[in-house]
Amino acid sequence: MALIVQKFGGSSVGDANKIKHVAKRVIETQKAGNQVVVVVSAMGDTTDELIDLAQSVAEDPYESPREMDMLLTSGERISMALLAIAINAAGAQSRSFTGSQAGIMTSAKHGDARISEVTPFRIQEALDAGDIAIVAGFQGFNKDSKDITTLGRGGSDTTAVALAAALKADVCEIYSDVDGVYTADPRVIPAARKLDSIDIESMLELAGAGAKILHIRAVEYARRHNVDLRVRSTFSTDPGTIVYSSKAGENMEEPIVSGIATDKGQAKITVIGIPDVPGKAAEVFNTVASAGANIDMIVQNTPTGSDVTDRVSDISFTLPLGDLGRVAGALDAAKANLGFRDLEQDANIGKLSVVGAGMRTHSGVSATLFSALATAGINIEMISTSEIRISVITSADQLDAAARAVHTAFELDSDVEAVVYAGTGR
């Protein structure tokens, strides 16, 4: 008998009919001879509605982070109870559990807590009794404060993966309105092809490079705990894409390029004319870090200048678009201190990443990439690489054309047009 963890996002449980549909699917999984744990997000727009309510009683409700967590966790409480009621009414037996009841222990940071330990005693009990266990995604509790916490972005996926790891589940299925992992975002590249399988390292790079299908945090958790994931659609019977983390995937053929990710949510800052003395770059990035931004790509030009004492260089880096104003402001405020000449901001960039575990053993990937981009007339502003990824920065308005050219160059194009997918919820 297999143990399957199934996670259903907010759009999968968006209304009563969808909840009944999910109930049916879950029961079918159990009837096929499996033990089933279901992790649910809040219904559709519930979270946004609760945030609106909070903003109608306080200018900045996040000044009460503990209370915001108390408020928002009611969303999953509603969806999980409704799903359990629907399952019971359809003739199976189920019980719902809050994050705290499911043993999801976290750090104390409200709104963005990290899972520290998972002790799913009550879930195991429910499974042993033949029940379907429904668990609230996105939430946990802190042992010291005894307070309810939420896990922040990607929280429900992470709950599902963490439970799968703790329960030693055979697979963790992530359901949404997308039927799998594609070689590229089908909204950008209609010829994108659904993958039957992908290795977890490539999935991690794709998620990190902006692919929205799985949250990087959940993928990283799965990789660390050897949890196999299956990405599939709530509304079709397609088996979707298996993401191999365990040894089961070891014999799988590793394609040179698994997929392409694009990201328009990045911006670029260039610090011009910074003195080329040791420690200056560190000072710049300390200033950026103090402003609370995670930087992604960094390029430093070769220093220029007539003599060693007045040599200056330029440093460019990319960061999330939403952090641009704050970071630029912080750097400007520290201008005298840091001693640079000028600051350039560019909100109009795009990042294109090519990912594949096969890159480790195959050469020529960058040659194919750069010649495809050159042929398409696309200018590259920055480059960064990992062992299994190459990312380039282009201007935002050239990003889609760049992606199409590269997708074709790596022979990823499908003959049939993909169904278009939406982003995943929390």
Place this chain on the structure above:
Amino acid sequence: MALIVQKFGGSSVGDANKIKHVAKRVIETQKAGNQVVVVVSAMGDTTDELIDLAQSVAEDPYESPREMDMLLTSGERISMALLAIAINAAGAQSRSFTGSQAGIMTSAKHGDARISEVTPFRIQEALDAGDIAIVAGFQGFNKDSKDITTLGRGGSDTTAVALAAALKADVCEIYSDVDGVYTADPRVIPAARKLDSIDIESMLELAGAGAKILHIRAVEYARRHNVDLRVRSTFSTDPGTIVYSSKAGENMEEPIVSGIATDKGQAKITVIGIPDVPGKAAEVFNTVASAGANIDMIVQNTPTGSDVTDRVSDISFTLPLGDLGRVAGALDAAKANLGFRDLEQDANIGKLSVVGAGMRTHSGVSATLFSALATAGINIEMISTSEIRISVITSADQLDAAARAVHTAFELDSDVEAVVYAGTGR
């Protein structure tokens, strides 16, 4: 420094503006030098909306009582978090607690759990830290099953009284849209007068006799634990009515009649021609009890019959209107067994009760009552009395006239017209 428990019902926290208003009141109470614990119900129609949702995923969601409790408790979770956010935004410090976090332990009966123990350690901690503690009404948890429970009707009032008792609060204030306890329902008797104070025994009899202002369960809990209550309006500064349970009320002058309650939610069944042999009445009431109804008043006629062996009598009793059909059906089904001749049902009755602690020491109350009813031409169908209450059954259409006549006869009429009040929530 006094410790005050304040309970706000669903209509008091029905929208963002009302929540902000309640936040202001609570802060004022703290600024006046008090420690404050606030118990809240779910916002306005939240509970009904959640029940509707449940009914849209299952024909009878109450077949999953554990899950219904999980669902419905999200209502208070939302209102308590919003109130805490509003209080914090207004410059005071507060923390919200679920029933479980507040130490409200209950029996295991989902949907209608009884409070078994209250261990408000975390509430005391919050108060000691100078915080306002917000507690979810209507909910608790069962120690053995570790499951969330709800307290059923009158649950939030009972939560407030139970916390007041456990914390040894100086007073438990019950806020609603009514500004106190009246000598009668002002919707029926516009001349009803607001009482400055009333003794808990009389309040208990009034609540039991159909007055909607306080739930009998909360009043009974307050009486047993010597908790003084204050009934007042969320939307006025009127001090309302103090309900004395403690010794503080011992010197209070006890009026002969404190108030009048009317109840149209009752029905009458008469079992005609039942054999006058020992045990037959018990059989009848066992049948009624098996059908799950609580009976209120009982009258048995003097037996009639030509000789001792075939003497028969009639038994009349009143019961909640909603139970009438079920109980009548159960009796009919047992007709052969019970041996009665006929069954009469009357859904068209009303109960009028006159309550006053002074009845213990004053005579003449029933004389005044019956002559007032006779003068008004009102027919009395049944009578029952307690030490401090006389109740009579009239026809439903004569009830209001009866109440007005009796209110006047006991000199309870006010010179000014009362504000009309609505029923309390859960």
